[in-house]
Amino acid sequence: MATIRPFKGIRPIEELASKIAALPYDVMNSEEAREMVEGNPYSFLHIDRAEIDLDPSIDVHDKKVYEKARENLDRMIEEKQFIQDEKPCLYIYRQIMNGRAQTGLVFCASIDDYINNAIKKHEFTRADKEQDRINHVNYCDANTGPIFLTYREDEVTSEVIKQWSKEGTKRKPVYDFVSEDGIGHQVWVIDNELIVKEIVALFGEIENLYIADGHHRSASAVKVGLMRREENPNYTGDEEFNYFLAVAFPDNDLMVMDYNRVVKDLNGLTEEEFLNKVSEKFIITEKDEQVKPSDKHTFGMYLENKWYLLEAKEGSYNAEDPIDSLDVAILQNNVLTPILGIEDVRTSDRIDFIGGIRGIKELERRVHKDMKIAFSMYATEVSDIMNVADTNQVMPPKSTWFEPKLRSGLFVHKLK
Structure with missing residues (x-):
């Protein structure tokens, strides 16, 4: 109490x-x-x-x-x-x-x-x-x-x-x-x-x-x-x-606002190689406009002046696990670590984080300035935070922006 x-x-x-x-x-x-x-x-x-x-x-x-x-x-x-x-x-x-x-x-x-x-x-x-x-x-x-x-x-x-x-x-x-x-x-x-x-x-x-x-x-x-x-x-x-x-x-x-990611490089991959690897775990759809996700388990991706919608495929996460089912974990476990080689987002100098208050245009600006690729996120929900805390676990880094x-x-x- x-x-x-x-x-x-x-x-x-x-x-x-x-x-x-x-x-x-x-x-x-x-x-x-x-x-x-x-x-x-x-x-x-x-x-x-x-x-x-x-x-x-x-x-x-x-x-x-x-x-x-x-x-x-x-x-x-x-x-x-x-x-x-x-x-x-x-x-x-x-x-x-x-x-x-x-x-x-x-x-x-x-x-x-x-x-x-x-x-x-x-x-x-x-x-x-x-x-x-x-x-x-x-x-x-x-x-x-x-x-x-x-x-x-x-x-x-x-x-x-x-x-x-x-x-x-x-x-x-x-x-x-x-x-x-x-x-x-x-x-x-x-x-x-x-x-x-x-x-x-x-x-x-x-x-x-x-x-x-x-x-x-x-x-x-x-x-x-x-x-x-x-x-x-x-x-x-x-x-x-x-x-x-x-x-x-x-x-x-x-x-809770979205907490977006920008990354400096494709870890030595060509654009085609990168997209092929991402397609193993996500359905990729090219879009004619900025992508601000409106549902869980979906992501926007900005690469080479193009926006894509990524939809996590079944099997890319455990829906019953309060951590593994978080969007920040899905992106980390399926893209940032295995494909882009970023093991620890807290210490890597190849990744940066942008609070949703800055808007989607800030992601484009950073990619044009000093980054290679950006990911727009669906905002973590307060219920997600409570569910994780109730199991005495911790949220992945940079999960929330209030x-x-x-x-x-x-x-x-x-x-x-």
């Missing part, structure tokens, strides 16, 4: 919310982050990517970066650019993209739920990325970025949450703005103790929460909590370090 808890959120004053809210730290590099904050001293990237306030030559993992992050956060709190709610609250965070809304509940999740697998995972994490966020959380003494969770929608729970933020009520959002990428952001504070208790109890009936995005942040937050437990052997379990910041959206609200991205800086959870 899911354990959630209200907290005294540290959040921006209303007039600065749109300036403080920033994309998560891991969707850009340092150079991009420096460009994004030009003219905006309030951006949360000054905390999440504090190296942007130091000399560009500095190692992003230098101790000075984490000290600067803490300094910036403490300063913004002292200067009252952030405020803290006086009592523990829950929060509603709604995002609107192209007229489509997703409504999540902001709370603190239990590190014990993570350890006991009540919060399920579907990705491996890397030690170096974990250590970076461990240092960041530890120095800031705070969870600065929310973990993106999902759950199988429960109508009663969703109705209670949505009633609080329903149009026409006297409860107005504390934040209501559109970010530079056109995404709308609205936040409500649930400060009614009876409603808070009701929602906490309703989530207690939900069997599992699932990490949609933020595996490194969640693993790091949990490890910091465990470190604090070692430092405080008489801990009671009620301390803030036993919990981490999260936003949970019902699965039916979420949109949009819109959660903004950091709207909520901060202090560990003391």
Whole structure:
């Protein structure tokens, strides 16, 4: 059962919310982050990517970066650019993209739920990325970025949450703005103790929460909590370090976009040889237009200025296996590895990945610029992620691309 808890959120004053809210730290590099904050001293990237306030030559993992992050956060709190709610609250965070809304509940999740697998995972994490966020959380003494969770929608729970933020009520959002990428952001504070208790109890009936995005942040937050437990052997379990910041959206609200592939070469094959090999496992149909797959087990392929539709043949995958039946696995197991010779997509320099938010034209552009072939994918579904997590397996690399991205800086959870 899911354990959630209200907290005294540290959040921006209303007039600065749109300036403080920033994309998560891991969707850009340092150079991009420096460009994004030009003219905006309030951006949360000054905390999440504090190296942007130091000399560009500095190692992003230098101790000075984490000290600067803490300094910036403490300063913004002292200067009252952030405020803290006086009592523990829950929060509603709604995002609107192209007229489509997703409504999540902001709370603190239990590190014990993570350890006991009540919060399920579907990705491996890397030690170096974990250590970076461990240092960041530890120095800031705070969870600065929310973990993106999902759950199988429960109508009663969703109705209670949505009633609080329903149009026409006297409860107005504390934040209501559109970010530079056109995404709308609205936040409500649930400060009614009876409603808070009701929602906490309703989530207690939900069997599992699932990490949609933020595996490194969640693993790091949990490890910091465990470190604090070692430092405080008489801990009671009620301390803030036993919990981490999260936003949970019902699965039916979420949109997973396609995560497409481009490859530099045909592994020494001619175009004819390559197509012959692909035809052993796929039905190939040449098309006069761009191919954006509309069904599972179908793929678009762009090669030599031509688009093709690939349809996986029977026997090219195991329909009963939650991993083998994923489109990313079908492409990997039948094309990328055996034909193109790409064994590990995480480490190969011959392959790149393009989020569906960039559009099909970006695949053509990359092939014309520096790649040889592109594959457009059918988007992985949230149910696929849950099915894999339920079997305690992991998704193949680069399987999911969630949009819109959660903004950091709207909520901060202090560990003391």
